[in-house]
Amino acid sequence: xxxxxxxxxxxxxxxxxxxxxxxxxxxxxxxxxxxxxxxxxxxxxxxxxxxxxxxxxxxxxxxxxxxxxxxxxxxxxxxxxxxxxxxxxxxxxxxxxxxxxxxxxxxxxxxxxxxxxxxxxxxxxxxxxxxxxxxxxxxxxxxxxxxxxxxxxxxxxxxxxxxxxxxxxxxxxxxxxxxxxxxxxxxxxxxxxxxxxxxxxxxxxxxxxxxxxxxxxxxxxxxxxxxxxxxxxxxxxxxxxxxxxxxxxxxxxxxxxxxxxxxxxxxxxxxxxxxxxxxxxxxxxxxxxxxxxxxxxxxxxxxxxxxxxxxxxxxxxxxxxxxxxxxxxxxxxxxxxxxxxxxxxxxxxxxxxxxxxxxxxxxxxxxxxxxxxxxxxxxxxxxxxxxxxxxxxxxxxxxxxxxxxxxxxxxxxxxxxxxxxxxxxxxxxxxxxxxxxxxxxxxxxxxxxxxxxxxxxxxxxxxxxxxxxxxxxxxxxxxxxxxxxxxxxxxxxxxxxxxxxxxxxxxxxxxxxxxxxxxxxxxxxxxxxxxxxxxxxxxxxxxxxxxxxxxxxxxxxxxxxxxxxxxxxxxxxxxxxxxxxxxxxxxxxxxxxxxxxxxxxxxxxxxxxxxxxxxxxxxxxxxxxxxxxxxxxxxxxxxxxxxxxxxxxxxxxxxxxxxxxxxxxxxxxxxxxxxxxxxx
Amino acid sequence: xxxxxxxxxxxxxxxxxxxxxxxxxxxxxxxxxxxxxxxxxxxxxxxxxxxxxxxxxxxxxxxxxxxxxxxxxxxxxxxxxxxxxxxxxxxxxxxxxxxxxxxxxxxxxxxxxxxxxxxxxxxxxxxxxxxxxxxxxxxxxxxxxxxxxxxxxxxxxxxxx
Numbered sequence: 001x002x003x004x005x006x007x008x009x010x011x012x013x014x015x016x017x018x019x020x021x022x023x024x025x026x027x028x029x030x031x032x033x034x035x036x037x038x039x040x041x042x043x044x045x046x047x048x049x050x051x052x053x054x055x056x057x058x059x060x061x062x063x064x065x066x067x068x069x070x071x072x073x074x075x076x077x078x079x080x081x082x083x084x085x086x087x088x089x090x091x092x093x094x095x096x097x098x099x100x101x102x103x104x105x106x107x108x109x110x111x112x113x114x115x116x117x118x119x120x121x122x123x124x125x126x127x128x129x130x131x132x133x134x135x136x137x138x139x140x141x142x143x144x145x146x147x148x149x150x151x152x153x154x155x156x157x158x159x160x161x162x163x164x165x166x167x168x169x170x171x172x173x174x175x176x177x178x179x180x181x182x183x184x185x186x187x188x189x190x191x192x193x194x195x196x197x198x199x200x201x202x203x204x205x206x207x208x209x210x211x212x213x214x215x216x217x218x219x220x221x222x223x224x225x226x227x228x229x230x231x232x233x234x235x236x237x238x239x240x241x242x243x244x245x246x247x248x249x250x251x252x253x254x255x256x257x258x259x260x261x262x263x264x265x266x267x268x269x270x271x272x273x274x275x276x277x278x279x280x281x282x283x284x285x286x287x288x289x290x291x292x293x294x295x296x297x298x299x300x301x302x303x304x305x306x307x308x309x310x311x312x313x314x315x316x317x318x319x320x321x322x323x324x325x326x327x328x329x330x331x332x333x334x335x336x337x338x339x340x341x342x343x344x345x346x347x348x349x350x351x352x353x354x355x356x357x358x359x360x361x362x363x364x365x366x367x368x369x370x371x372x373x374x375x376x377x378x379x380x381x382x383x384x385x386x387x388x389x390x391x392x393x394x395x396x397x398x399x400x401x402x403x404x405x406x407x408x409x410x411x412x413x414x415x416x417x418x419x420x421x422x423x424x425x426x427x428x429x430x431x432x433x434x435x436x437x438x439x440x441x442x443x444x445x446x447x448x449x450x451x452x453x454x455x456x457x458x459x460x461x462x463x464x465x466x467x468x469x470x471x472x473x474x475x476x477x478x479x480x481x482x483x484x485x486x487x488x489x490x491x492x493x494x495x496x497x498x499x500x501x502x503x504x505x506x507x508x509x510x511x512x513x514x515x516x517x518x519x520x521x522x523x524x525x526x527x528x529x530x531x532x533x534x535x536x537x538x539x540x541x542x543x544x545x546x547x548x549x550x551x552x553x554x555x556x557x558x559x560x561x562x563x564x565x566x567x568x569x570x571x572x573x574x575x576x577x578x579x580x581x582x583x584x585x586x587x588x589x590x591x592x593x594x595x596x597x598x599x600x601x602x603x604x605x606x607x608x609x610x611x612x613x614x615x616x617x618x619x620x621x622x623x624x625x626x627x628x629x630x631x632x633x634x635x636x637x638x639x640x641x642x643x644x645x646x647x648x649x650x651x652x653x654x655x656x657x658x659x660x661x662x663x664x665x666x667x668x669x670x671x672x673x674x675x676x677x678x679x680x
Numbered sequence: 681x682x683x684x685x686x687x688x689x690x691x692x693x694x695x696x697x698x699x700x701x702x703x704x705x706x707x708x709x710x711x712x713x714x715x716x717x718x719x720x721x722x723x724x725x726x727x728x729x730x731x732x733x734x735x736x737x738x739x740x741x742x743x744x745x746x747x748x749x750x751x752x753x754x755x756x757x758x759x760x761x762x763x764x765x766x767x768x769x770x771x772x773x774x775x776x777x778x779x780x781x782x783x784x785x786x787x788x789x790x791x792x793x794x795x796x797x798x799x800x801x802x803x804x805x806x807x808x809x810x811x812x813x814x815x816x817x818x819x820x821x822x823x824x825x826x827x828x829x830x831x832x833x834x835x836x837x838x839x840x841x
């Protein structure tokens with residue numbers, strides 16, 4: 001909530017200090033003065049001092065007249081004096097009773113981009129009137145987002161959390177304050193031309209009317225949409241995390257181990273029960289790690305239980321072991337060779353598939369480009385993608401191919417054909433990828449076995465040439481080797497367990513977000529509260545229209561569009577023989593356009609008293625009667641405005657209506673009349 | 681094994697259409713040629729230049745290669761000039777559809793966009809969703825692919841110009 005408590009304009013020349021001081025109360029304030037006396041200047045000064053001039057136009061020219069910028073004179077015929085310094089100062093209050101004095105220079109030493117503030121924080125309890133002074137900047141990048149930006153500060157002061165909205169270039173930006181204020185502040189020159197705003201388009205925000213109204217009305221719809229975008233972002237981040245972890249599990253993370261039971265993408269099932277298993281390649285087959293570990297442990301125990309014998313005694317058995325070892329060594333060598341050949345074949349296949357898919361992608365792109373052209377209209381497609389010869393009109397069945405016996409596929413059919421091929425090749429590719437992974441593990445484990453067999457062979461050979469009485473070391477060496485392998489497996493299990501835990505965590509988070517997303521997808525974005533708000537706003541608008549004597553259409557036929565909340569009217573359409581919704585903009589008379597604007601803005605304000613909205617609680621009308629073609633009844637506007645809740649809301653109206661007429665029209669209704677003479 | 685066929689049955693064979701590579705579609709190649717001409721000086725180009733562009737635009741690799749040659753990072757001799765029969769048919773169709781016409785100036789023949797061709801080229805140029813890679817290449821390099829450059833490439837290949 002924002003209320004303007006006081007406004008001060010100063011224009012200082014070498015001889016004189018010109019200026020005006022206005023005090024406003026809550027509720028209805030009418031600023032009354034003759035034309036060209038400076039009413040509009042005062043209201044424009046509010047926009048200026050708040051750094052909101054870009055809500056009027058893209059450039060940064062000061063929206064204030066000469067008198068504040070260059071030269072000024074006391075009376076019409078007096079000579080002009082040069083302005084040496086000028087500034088605007090405003091005092092505003094918020095819903096918590098906090099007060100803020102804001103000053104911005106126009107001419108003078110200080111940079112006009114600098115805004116000085118003095119805040120009186122009454123929440124500190126001490127009641128000390130020590131004002132805290134802070135300086136801010138406006139119109140520099142980050143003014144709305146950074147701590148030191150004035151609009152960031154102002155939004156905080158007003159209790160607003162500005163949402164981020166998508167722009168046409170795909171980037172996001174905050175819903176700038178400049179885009180919101182035209183919904184509270186009707187400026188004299190362009191303000192009366194449309195029902196909403198006009199909202200500045202130069203920020204290039206998509207669907208700006210909808211976004212602004214969603215924020216002002218504090219609808220859940222906008223939040224739902226933002227939450228959905230956020231969810232999608234986080235889900236895709238989780239999915240890429242998953243892929244990465246999974247790859248770590250398959251490749252570099254854990255050697256010599258095959259992993260089963262981890263799906264390609266996170267699933268809800270996995271988050272509940274991670275049914276994974278580790279397998280190792282041992283003795284020519286895949287065994288689960290636990291079984292393999294057990295087997296190996298038993299063998300080690302068996303080895304350890306063998307009594308150590310001397311070389312001489314062991315000669316016969318060593319000789320036999322040597323033969324066996326030699327055999328195994330040869331066999332492993334052959335197996336390794338086989339695995340290597342197979343790996344090479346699959347790799348070759350994998351590469352060919354990848355290449356083929358690449359070609360298919362390009363081909364599909366080309367077909368889609370052609371198809372896109374068809375959507376540009378028949379004129380274009382007939383001209384550049386014809387099917388019969390432009391000269392002899394024979395059907396061009398071959399496209400650009402050399403003549404052959406069969407005709408060419410139609411475009412759509414061809415696209416489907418390419419897509420089906422892609423599908424096939426992709427699944428083939430995935431199969432080879434999997435096979436490659438497996439072969440890689442198998443190859444590595446065979447290689448390890450091979451190396452072990454090699455060292456076993458060596459140790460056996462050495463054992464045979466050792467002195468006859470020394471203890472045979474073959475058994476000990478083998479035991480040591482196997483234990484090392486066991487240790488390695490344990491490490492792997494541990495690492496894999498860690499990775500699986502992480503995967504489960506990812507899957508849990510993923511399942512949670514996905515279910516939330518699914519919840520959001522069902523139904524439209526409007527919550528029940530949203531719908532109530534909109535229908536209440538609609539009935540408020542209708543009621544005001546009736547009071548203001550709107551007569552282009554029966555007020556009861558005016559509804560609000562669901563996409564941008566603009567008033568529309570149901571009219572009978574001859575073509576479709578039914579009622580269609582039409583924007584009121586061009587249909588109503590000029591004065592009815594003004595009445596509609598009054599109704600809309602007052603209704604938005606009034607809605608704030610009933611529901612929780614983000615309305616500033618302030619409405620400013622600059623010359624609400626001036627733009628009408630036929631005289632509109634300002635008295636009814638004043639009367640309606642006087643009904644505003646003074647505890648929450650404030651309305652400022654600048655008018656050149658005669659003071660007497662205002663007094664007579666309002667009678668004893670509460671209002672604050674501000675008459676002034678600008679040059680004092 | 682015996683194969684029994686009922687005599688009361690009639691067989692009919694239907695020719696299935698065969699898939700066409702996307703770059704052999706009229707609807708792809710012709711618009712692309714319009715774009716080539718549209719990005720050329722005076723909306724006209726020699727057949728040699730069109731062939732060169734046609735060749736270059738067909739894949740990312742060839743686009744990069746020509747880009748390198750234009751930037752002087754690769755020797756001109758590296759470029760293999762090819763003439764594609766389908767492209768000839770495409771040019772015939774384009775002139776037949778009166779999107780472009782042959783012109784002779786200074787004893788040299790060139791293909792020039794007609795007003796109709798220019799109109800459609802403009803529509804294609806303004807459509808942001810199609811021919812993205814191709815348009816990007818043309819935008820970057822078309823200014824540098826002059827007729828003189830084409831002649832140099834041809835000479836480097838020792839082809840008669």
